[in-house]
Amino acid sequence: FIAGLGAFTALFAAVIAVTQRRFKAVLAYSTISQLGYMMMAVGVGAFSASMFHLMTHAFFKAMLFLCAGAVMHALHDETDITKMGGLYQKMPLTFAAMVIGVLAIAGIPPLSGFFSKDEILAAVMHASTPLYVMATVTSFLTAFYMARLLILAFLGENRSEHEAHEVDARMWLPMMALALLTIGSGLWGYFGGFSQWVHAGVPHQEAIDWTVAGTSTALALLAFAAAYQIYGRHSFRASMERKRFGLAYRIVYNKFYIDELYAHIRTRFVYGTAVVLRWIDEKIFDGTMYGLGGYALATSDLLTESANGQAQRYVVVFYTGVLILLCYALYWAVQVLAYWGGGAGR
Template identity: 85%
Template sequence: YMEHDAGMGRFFAFISLFSAAMLGLVVSINFLQLYVFWEGVGLCSYLLIGFYYDKVSAREAAKKAFITTRIGDFGMLVGILLVQVAFGTMDFIELRLMMPEYVLVAGTGYLTVIGLLLFMGPIGKSGQFPLHVWLLDAMEGPTPTSALIHAATMVAAGVFLVARAFFIFSECPLVMDFIAGLGAFTALLAAVIAVTQRRFKAVLAYSTISQLGYMMLAVGLGAFSASMFHLMTHAFFKAMLFLCAGAVMHALHDETDITKMGGLWKKMPLTFVTMLIGVLAISGIPPFSGFFSKDEILAAAMHASTPLYLMATFTSFLTAFYMARLLIVAFLGESRSEHEAHEVDAFMRWPMIMLALLTIVSGLWGYFGGFSLWIYADAPHHEAIDWTVAGTSTVLALLAFAAAYQIYGRHRLRAAMQQRSFGFLYRVVYNKFYVDELYGYFRERFVYGTAVILKWVDEKIFDGIMNGLGAYGLAMSEVLTENVNGQAQRYVVVFYTGVVILLCYALYWAVQVLMYLGGGLLR
């Protein structure tokens, strides 16, 4: 895919550094070590997003990702420092052992503050609202980067952190409710936006945000094993979907608009099959892996909160709809591309094939005995599948497929008519609810206003002081210049005048000393 790109040594150096940082993050035994590697993966993400640094869009996307995630990381750092202040340690095992006694003695008020601050890091890193805006721009990086970092690993680090520090979050009901609610809202918001996107990788980017919201919902409900299960299955099929996107873009000379594709299933059959497997998996169709992991999340939501369950179920329907739309518009119908597509070579096919196999079989970990046993040996045992939830989500996914085929497959003009019918609403959703524009407006106003104030302070206060000192020195030099004019008699007068002043000053202090000493002797 990148054989014609320059800087391959730099690319593999960044990827290797990222892999090392990600492994370090996963095996960290305390908050300090985790934070160091947390920032390491963030740095590598910045470097890889801006890999094509000769493109302005890539440079701006890298800066946007770096700054946005730093906002969340700052709050997380404050939370880690508060953990050290409260407990005197950052070690995960020690903290877990100390937690019950601390809650019994001190309550959960301070822990709630710590939990909210710690969760700011996952909000930024895992693309949760309102810090989700960087993930779409991160697609400016190479597609292998999108597949590895911004679909499977780094973006899931926030979910992993919440699960890793679950002994803290689980003691704070308010924080858990906030995590679950924000996850459900982010999942629904991103799914709605994905329905309108036309760029291949944009659909997958918002799909990633939506699935990360699913994971946050699960961990917020206390089902962290279901969240970790979905994290694993999602890594397989989403990485495969991004590689399929890269294969299509490679075959069509970097074309990203799906409305300019079509008919690719005939020319790229292997890519189409792997893409189909990924679509079925993310939509929750049995027996693919997404069916098992998403079923656990929906079951947890149904037993915990009806509103959250309804939001998650509707999000599941939208997920199947926009993924079917992506598959139908890009691969079915007649070709609308100016370029002649072709199947990619073996070096690009084999990774997709291997990920497709893992997508098919990885769900079995959850079926035979439950995925939670791989995480926590003493986890309670329960029925592997909630058939009510599974049946409902599967039927909704099939209905979504049928609706997408009816709109975008059989009656393609109907899609354009619907866009015109929902003109204003469609534009709002297509433009991501103008969140980026709102941030841009705030940034410009805030930065401009701050710049005006700082300009006044700089010119009137700092420059005023410096210019005033300079003017004073200039005035004194002019006074001295008038007296230094070459007339010897004036020099003599000035000299003796100064001598007289000094003698008078010395005489005054001598009298004062004598009076003080005389008074002391009299006493």
């Protein structure tokens, strides 16, 4: 169940990332997809592979988000990648870091993502063929949407209204440091025995499964070619995707309308239920409490009238009560005598 949920998450988020236009939105859904990869590995028992991918992903995804921040800074907070283009000339260091990150997350050797993703794919292949197919398709989509992001933002013609510039050293130095970790962490993890170092279960892959690695690498290169064919060969226009892919594009671009469905449920069900519960709380529970309080106040007013401190009234009330009790006792005494007298006569 955990492996299936992870595989679905990885594939579902990757499909959504293919159509997103905001720079950080693509990376955010990519992160969700990669987390699905990690949970899929956990589900098939490949704990060390999951931890390995968690480490390598941390390096290249952090670098990619820093690249996004650098681009937004250079373009006055512009986030729409369809309004970018040609940044490789103006931002060469950011472009270099971006290329390294894209190649790493796509699983191109010898970058870190190649080694960690290979361990997951190999473990999943030996556990479940359907899950392996889903993971492989996700791998292809990952390479495709990251290549799309790179092409639209950094290659082609400039579609921005602002003049871009490279960021200063305070921004590109962290990117370069993460780029070095992206390049070296996979090699270190593979040859340095990452699974023994973290003690996260028994390692599933002592050596690279070249069937799996070769297939995923070939699919990544094919995805790069497809992205270039669609977005790189011709002058890109924002309406091109909508016209080419039609209804399917609109559904995926709107994230399968999950946000709208959630808003509808929240408005109609959650808020409606809250109104009903508020009425119950105010009219029934609060009303009951207020009624009991009013009853206590009314009773106290009545008792206050009788307890006014006049000794004469207390004596009258006392002897009236005594008289009532005596009359009651006399009544029962007469009844008892009549009962016994009648029995004695018979």
